[in-house]
Amino acid sequence: MSEPVTILVDADACPVKDEIYRVAERHGAHVRVVSNQVFRVPVSERVKRVTVSDAFDAADDWIAEHASPSTLVVTGDILLADRALKAGATVLAHTGKPFDAASIGSAIATRAIMADLRAGMDGPLGGTGGGPAPFRKEDRSRFLQALERELVRLSRAQAAER
Template sequence: MIDKIIEIWVDADSCPVKQDILAVAEAHNTVVHFVASYAHSLSIHHPQARTYAVDSEFQSADMFIINHVKPDNLVITDDYGLASLALEKRCLAIGTRGKEYTNENISLLLMSRHVSAEIARAGGRRRGPGPLRKEEIARFRQVLQKLLHRLEGD
């Protein structure tokens, strides 16, 4: 029997949990693909890691990822649009704060992003996320482990 190859694709431009991803991936013997624009330096040296530099154009990293993922890959991103596309390709998706994106919650998340953008265009203020807390990192690692176990068929 051939072992199932599980791959993780990371929207790495502003990913604050790269080392956590590598630690979990190493425990699962999983390949991690980090994709970032040329404007963001990626100096990741790890046997599980592959790095890709793409144009600095809007959505270049997202398009690279979505053009390379396969069903049952895992995508790590805080971009709801990319998460939605990944779900359409039958991938699992998670945000860097441990939020699992699902077919059940992605429409609401996309709608809230749209409403927030409309408020900003009308001159309203939007609050971005605060700094990543230790509890959020722990939750991220826990959900990442859970999703990898699901993909492995445990």
């Protein structure tokens, strides 16, 4: 019998942890909340906190090492998304946007262009401003729909393997 789907959460900047816990419970999925700081997690056999060192990219490294075809990774980090995809994982941004083989290359290229632009500018997009757009109610709703869809898909795929 195969293991349940596991959701690996890049938790340090994740605004949808509570939603993940609720949906995972309904689907019987395991959750690993990975960060370099301590977060409160629900008391559950299925939800575990993984606190890594504060070394650069330690949480990303842990997630990438544990990503597999039976995992769903939730992250806003494009480079981590790429690593997880290469390990066969399903990857969602906290806005519900799926990362896949078709979209990750352009996302990485856009990230690099924006970094170059910010490095050469003063003002709101330069060194002191910018950042992601504010997280909205629509983003939360889109994430919940995407999480539900992907957990159903992964569960069916595992059932088909049995």
